Amino acid sequence: MKRLAPYLLILPGGLWLAIFLVVPMVFMASVSTQEGDVVNGFAQTFNFSVYGDALMQYKTQFLRSAGYGLVATVVSIALAYPMAYWIAFKGGNRKSTYLLLVLLPFFVSFVLRTVSWRFLLADDGMLLAPLKSAGLLPEDFHVLQTTFAVIGGLVYNYLPFMILPIYVALERVDPKVVEAAQDLYAARREAFTKIVLPLSLPGVFAGVLMTFVPMTADYVNAGILGGPENTMIGNIIQTEYLVNNDYPTAAALSFTLMAAMLIGIFAYAKALGTENVLEAAAR
């Protein structure tokens, strides 16, 4: 009985993950090589050419998504690091209050926050209309339906996922180590670049994982804030699955996306240590 205890405890959750995470991936691979349509049904024909066709057709969107994800991740690091640094080292006994403020926006639905930005940034909305009537901006100036709006929305929606892991890593830096560096006459900048920054890098890595992956696969921001020129691969997959019901193409695209990301993620986690990234990610 004692020997069996861990297996019995892990069983319900393990089965849930196996049946609804691992098995579906196999089914998705299977669906991708089927042929047919919704009315007459799909049959397995091992039609692997769908991968080549889908990739050729949606190459632009794949590359655009990776580009948007990359730019948004870099901007997020630049915005989040100083903030996490200040909260960790200067937040005093109000650290948890600042963290709460960073997290509170999450209690408004992601979609609703993005819709709110659409109101704010509308061509005749609260921000642009006054500037236009004051003559500070040309009449045809617009923010919506631009790359800027989509990347801005991505950064906005995922920034807390970058702030928190960096904060956790910085918070763990032992002030004594920094003091030791200073006692050894390290300049302020050196103490930062040689002590604080390297110690906080695991947090940055976890933050990259928590933001780059969902940002690249996002379709809400491009859908609400972007225009036809900003379509991301997520929009294509969503439309193929839920609107066009072209399941094989959709499955092939998401399988490719998943494979690319999983390889990237595992290489990344392997290099940095899975447990560390996982722990930091869960905080």
Place this chain on the structure above:
Amino acid sequence: MSISESDVVNGVDAGPPAGRRSPLNTRRLGDRLLRVYVWLIIAWLFLPIAVMIVFGFNDTQSKSNVTWQGFTLKWWGRLDEYPELVAAVLNSLKIAVLATVITTVIGTLMGLALGRYRFRGQGATNLVMFAAIASPELVMGASLLSLFISAGVQTGFATVVIAHVLFSLSFVAITVRARVIGLDRSIEEAARDLGASTWTTFWRITFPMILPGVVSGALLAFALSIDDFVITQFTSGATQTFPLWIWGATRIGVPPQVNILGTLIFAIGVVIAVVNTVNGRRRT
């Protein structure tokens, strides 16, 4: 809170002792600028939420609630104008409660197993949990839909609950595991020595000690579920939730009632988060 106050309470400081290498004034100025920066970011994070709350009180005439027309409370009495919207919100709440209960129970069991025992398959479990956190929602939603289509399962309320349990499970398990690892085993041993059975020891000793971890895991699961859009869209079929309804309404114009319901959910969330933070402060 003033600058000097924060410097007094501040126990951790990355900078060098004042005046050794860099002049005190530049440091102070840098800190002050950084503080302004932090508040600017917080303001940016809250801007769309402020807009959401304020426009719930907008006396708009048309369907598009974009420009300010004057203050009114009338929308608060007109929530029933959109019965599908109210039904969607209730669905979101039902799904969140159900998913939270299931996730908390099986996630706590997983956390206990992972934190307390060494067993075969532990590495694989960690790997799959990691994949569940790291996989994009889009891929999880798309593969679940592929499974449901292939198996001929009609998507709806139940499949959404299944999906929500899936993506919150790892978070609960990890939160509980952290708590289990931090436990002082000697207290349990003492209970055993005093003749308590395994069952009694668990409920009277172990469970109360891991409860804070279980509670924060449950709150996280609830928050993740009620806000979820992507996986929900793939697995919902004809079932509507609050975020799905808003997405559908963006093309025709979002009515002020959405702002009001969003404000209400936000208010509940704020209360939960504040309670959790206070709870967290007490336990450390």
